[in-house]
Amino acid sequence: MDLVAVVATALWAMLPAYLPNNVAVVAGGGRPIDGGYTLGGDRLLGDGKTWRGTAAGTLAGGLLGLALDQLAGSVASAIGIPLPGFPIAAVIGLPVGAMGGDLAASFLKRRTGRARGAAAPGLDQLDFVLGALLVSAVVAPGWFAGTFTPPVLLAVLVITPLLHVGTNAIAYLLGIKNEPW
Ligand code: CTP
Ligand code: MG
Numbered sequence: 037m038d039l040v041a042v043v044a045t046a047l048w049a050m051l052p053a054y055l056p057n058n059v060a061v062v063a064g065g066g067r068p069i070d071g072g073y074t075l076g077g078d079r080l081l082g083d084g085k086t087w088r089g090t091a092a093g094t095l096a097g098g099l100l101g102l103a104l105d106q107l108a109g110s111v112a113s114a115i116g117i118p119l120p121g122f123p124i125a126a127v128i129g130l131p132v133g134a135m136g137g138d139l140a141a142s143f144l145k146r147r148t149g150r151a152r153g154a155a156a157p158g159l160d161q162l163d164f165v166l167g168a169l170l171v172s173a174v175v176a177p178g179w180f181a182g183t184f185t186p187p188v189l190l191a192v193l194v195i196t197p198l199l200h201v202g203t204n205a206i207a208y209l210l211g212i213k214n215e216p217w
Contacts, residue, residue, distance in 0.1 A: 060090060
């Protein structure tokens, strides 16, 4: 696989994991998942992790996965690069893992005394990627192994933080997000 194909595969395969966190920012609000509960004086997750944002984000990622699965063949022939489809386990695993990784990072941030919205460099950029990769590897191992070959995996880990920083900066400038990270 040449570099362009590696990058195209990485972006394509991760789209259902990229969308959820962005949709959560736009759709979020309402009741926090942790119901206000605290652990050792700090919130379990905080007001930034809501039922509405999490549900909307997960659903959006899943629907995108279904759509991409239908489009894989025609997009692949249009750009001349083979692209993976999305078995139902991956359609569910990628967005669930992405949102789960983000929740897990919030949990860790609260345990380390960081208030809602505080930056955790590294964690903020990779939590949803690691969650999506981990969950999809568990629920769709064959698809994962065939799709995320070592070069594709490396591309995902390099490109995602850059994309995350870029999209969050744009969302901040547009006034959609409270912090630029
Ligand atoms: N959001 C949500 N539910 C989620 C994730 C995000 O409702 N599962 C919404 C919230 O309004 C949140 C905003 O998207 O404030 C930005 O998301 P994020 O940066 O992940 O949350 P933070 O507010 O920074 O909270 P934390 O410090 O816990 O990451
Ligand atoms: Mg944040």
